[in-house]
Amino acid sequence: MILYIAEKPSLGRAIADVLPKPHKKEEGCIRAANGDVVSWCFGHLLELAEPDQYDPLYKQWRLEHLPIVPDNWQMQPKPKTRKQIALLRKLTKEADQIVHAGDPDREGQLLVDEVIDYLKVPKQKRIAIKRCLISDLNPKSVKRSLQQLRDNSEFVPLATSALARSRADWLYGINLTRAYTLQGRQAGYNGVLSVGRVQTPILGLVVRRDLEIESFKSKPFYEVLAHLETEQGEGFTAKWQPSAACDKWRDEEGRVLSRALAENVVSRISGQTAYVKDIEKRPKKATPPLPYNLSALQIDANKRFGLSAQQVLDTCQALYEKHKLLTYPRSDCRYLPEDHRAEAPQIAAKIQAHCPHFSAHHAEFDFSRKSKAWNDKKVEAHHAIIPTDRQLDLTKLSRAEQQVYELVGRQYLAQFMSDHHYAETRVDVVIAGGDFKATAKQILSWGWKALYQKSQSRSHDQAKVASDDNEVCLPVLVKQQTLHCIKGELLDKLTQPPKPFTDATLLSAMTGIARFVEDPAIKKILKETDGLGTEATRAGILELLFKRQFLVRQNKTIRSTETGRVLICSLPDRASKPDMTAQWEASLDAISQQQLNYQAFMQPLTDVLGDMINQAKVLDTSLLKRIKQKPAAAFKRKTRKRVPKPKMAKG
CATH class of the missing domain: 1.10.460.10 (Topoisomerase I, domain 2)
Incomplete structure (x- = not known):
C-alpha cells in the first residue's frame, strides 16, 4: 500500500481524484480502489513544546530564568490534531511506501517530515520515502506530479x-x-x-x-522653466540645469534654495534667443514583466484595488484550493518551466473566456514567443503563479477573486506579446549662457503594454510623449537651431516628507x-x-x-x-x-x-x-x-x- 501524506485536505482530495476509483472515504483519509491511501495534515500538526514542558519552573515568567535554551528540543501535538496523528501513526505502519506531498516550500517540507520523525517511522521505510511536488490542483497536473516523484532525501536541507x-x-x-x-x-x-x-x-x-x-521640516526650493518657441510657432518647455557655480545655493540633492538666484535666472532668460546645443534620441524597449510571485502580486493588488496582503493571500488560496483557477500561490519564484509552454494556448484560451476584454488582443498573442520567464534554471520547488486551464463561470467568484485572477491572467498573457518599443529624446538648450533640458518619451509600438491600458480606444501606434511632470510634445528640432524664449517661469516648491x-x-x-x-x-x-x-x-x-x-x-x-x-x-x-x-x-x-x-x-x-x-x-x-x-x-x-x-x- 502507498500512503500519500498531503499538507492539507484539499491537496489530499486532489491526489485522490486521480487514483483508481471507486473511493472509500473515511475520517481523515481516502482509500483508492487499488488499496492506496491518501491522508493529510492540517498545516502543522505539531508544535514546539512550551518552556514549562522542559521545566515546570518556567510556567511562571521570571527574569532570572532567561535565556531559556532547550538542550533537547521537544515537539508536541496541537490540541485539535491528536486524532489525525493517531490515524497517521496507524497508516504509516501499514504502508509499504510513503509519499510526502507537502506544499513545495520549506514549511511544506518540514510539516510532513516532522510528523514522520515524531511517529518514529523505521529507518528503512524513511529512506524509501518519495517526494511529490504539486503546484497545480488540476487533475492533469496532479497526475504529472505523481509520475515525477523524487527521493525525499533530496529535500533534507530544505527541511533543516x-x-x-x-x-x-x-x-x-x-x-x-x-x-x-x-x-x-x-x-x-x-x-x-x-x-x-x-x-x-x-x-x-x-x-x-x-x-x-x-x-520633518519642509524647506522651500525653486525651479525655473523656460517656455520656448520655434520659428514655426511650436512651443515646449525646458527645465533649468544649475551649473557648478550655483552649488553653494543648493542642498545635497541639488535643489536650489535661493529664490533670488532663481528670480535672476527668470529675468535673464525671458525674451532671449536660445539655441539647441544637443539632441539625443534613443530607441528603447521594455520586455514583458515576469509572472507573479506572491509578494509581487500582493503589491500590485494593493496598488490597484487596495487589497491588504492577507486579503490577497486568502483570495489566492481560494482560487487555488476551492476554484482550482490558479497554481500554488505561496510561491517566491517568478519563472516558469519550459515544458509548460506546450499548455500556453489552452491556458490563454481559458483566460480570455474568463476575461473577454483580453480577447481584443487575441491576434497579437504569439505562442512561439519565448519570454525571459521560461527558464528551468530559475525554477526550483515551485514556479510562478499562473492561471490553470480550468473553465469556470467567474460570476461565481467574489469581487476580490475576480480582481486577483485578472491580474494574474494579464501578467501571463503578456509573455506572448511583443516588446514595448519607445524612443527617449533629450534636448539640451542654451539660453543666456544657462543650460536647460527637455526630455520626452514617444511610444513607437505598445506591444504587451496594450494589455495594461485603461482605454483601448487609442491606436497602438499613437504617439504618447511625456516630459517631467507634464505631458508635452516636442517639435522636430535639429542641432544649433535657433529658438525664442518667450518667458521664464519660477516654480515655488517645498520638500516633502517621506x-x-x-x-x-x-x-x-x-x-x-x-x-x-x-x-x-x-x-x-x-x-x-x-x-x-x-x-x-x-x-x-x-x-x-x-x-x-x-x-x-x-x-x-x-x-x-x-x-x-x-x-x-x-x-x-x-x-x-x-x-x-x-x-x-x-x-x-x-x-x-x-x-x-x-x-x-x-x-x-x-x-x-x-x-x-x-x-x-x-x-x-x-x-x-x-x-x-x-x-x-x-x-x-x-x-x-x-x-x-x-x-x-x-x-
Whole structure:
C-alpha cells in the first residue's frame, strides 16, 4: 500500500481524484480502489513544546530564568490534531511506501517530515520515502506530479532550514517577549510586549518612518522653466540645469534654495534667443514583466484595488484550493518551466473566456514567443503563479477573486506579446549662457503594454510623449537651431516628507530590505535574498502586528501606535533593525542550499540572544511608562489562569 501524506485536505482530495476509483472515504483519509491511501495534515500538526514542558519552573515568567535554551528540543501535538496523528501513526505502519506531498516550500517540507520523525517511522521505510511536488490542483497536473516523484532525501536541507527557522523563532520570541513583558510590568504596563525576529524589525521600519515624517521640516526650493518657441510657432518647455557655480545655493540633492538666484535666472532668460546645443534620441524597449510571485502580486493588488496582503493571500488560496483557477500561490519564484509552454494556448484560451476584454488582443498573442520567464534554471520547488486551464463561470467568484485572477491572467498573457518599443529624446538648450533640458518619451509600438491600458480606444501606434511632470510634445528640432524664449517661469516648491507605508510599500520594503540596511557587506548579501520573512509568512506577520495593536490602519496607510513606538524605542537597535534578522534569512537560505549547516546558524544566534537578554535586564523602564494601560477588567480576564503567551510561529 502507498500512503500519500498531503499538507492539507484539499491537496489530499486532489491526489485522490486521480487514483483508481471507486473511493472509500473515511475520517481523515481516502482509500483508492487499488488499496492506496491518501491522508493529510492540517498545516502543522505539531508544535514546539512550551518552556514549562522542559521545566515546570518556567510556567511562571521570571527574569532570572532567561535565556531559556532547550538542550533537547521537544515537539508536541496541537490540541485539535491528536486524532489525525493517531490515524497517521496507524497508516504509516501499514504502508509499504510513503509519499510526502507537502506544499513545495520549506514549511511544506518540514510539516510532513516532522510528523514522520515524531511517529518514529523505521529507518528503512524513511529512506524509501518519495517526494511529490504539486503546484497545480488540476487533475492533469496532479497526475504529472505523481509520475515525477523524487527521493525525499533530496529535500533534507530544505527541511533543516525550516527547522532552524522554527527554533530560532521560538528562542527569540519566547525569551525576548518574556524579558520585555516583565520589564513592562515593572513600569506598570500589564499587556504582553511581544518580540519576534521578523515582526519586530518590520514594526521598526514603520516606527522609524512615522517618526521621520513627524520630525520633518519642509524647506522651500525653486525651479525655473523656460517656455520656448520655434520659428514655426511650436512651443515646449525646458527645465533649468544649475551649473557648478550655483552649488553653494543648493542642498545635497541639488535643489536650489535661493529664490533670488532663481528670480535672476527668470529675468535673464525671458525674451532671449536660445539655441539647441544637443539632441539625443534613443530607441528603447521594455520586455514583458515576469509572472507573479506572491509578494509581487500582493503589491500590485494593493496598488490597484487596495487589497491588504492577507486579503490577497486568502483570495489566492481560494482560487487555488476551492476554484482550482490558479497554481500554488505561496510561491517566491517568478519563472516558469519550459515544458509548460506546450499548455500556453489552452491556458490563454481559458483566460480570455474568463476575461473577454483580453480577447481584443487575441491576434497579437504569439505562442512561439519565448519570454525571459521560461527558464528551468530559475525554477526550483515551485514556479510562478499562473492561471490553470480550468473553465469556470467567474460570476461565481467574489469581487476580490475576480480582481486577483485578472491580474494574474494579464501578467501571463503578456509573455506572448511583443516588446514595448519607445524612443527617449533629450534636448539640451542654451539660453543666456544657462543650460536647460527637455526630455520626452514617444511610444513607437505598445506591444504587451496594450494589455495594461485603461482605454483601448487609442491606436497602438499613437504617439504618447511625456516630459517631467507634464505631458508635452516636442517639435522636430535639429542641432544649433535657433529658438525664442518667450518667458521664464519660477516654480515655488517645498520638500516633502517621506510617505507613510501602505501594504504595497511595506511589502516592497520587506522584499527589498537591503535598501534599509547600513552595513555595505550585509547589503550586498541581501540583494541576492528574498528579504524579511517569506512569501508564506509576510501577510500573517503584518496581521499579527495589527492584532497586537502595534500597528493600525489609517485609510490606506499603515501607522505605528504609541505601544509599538515605545517598544521599538526600548529595544536595542539590532532587535528592531533589519540587519540581523535579514542576515538570518540569508543564512536560512544558505542552509537550504547546503552552503551552511544547522549548528553554524544556531550557535551564534544563541550567543547573541544571551547578550540581548542581559541588556533587557538592565533596561531603564521609564520609557515604558508612556504606554497607555489596558482596562483592568480586560487584563484580569486574560491573566486569570496564567500570564498570556504569544504564538511564536510567524516570526
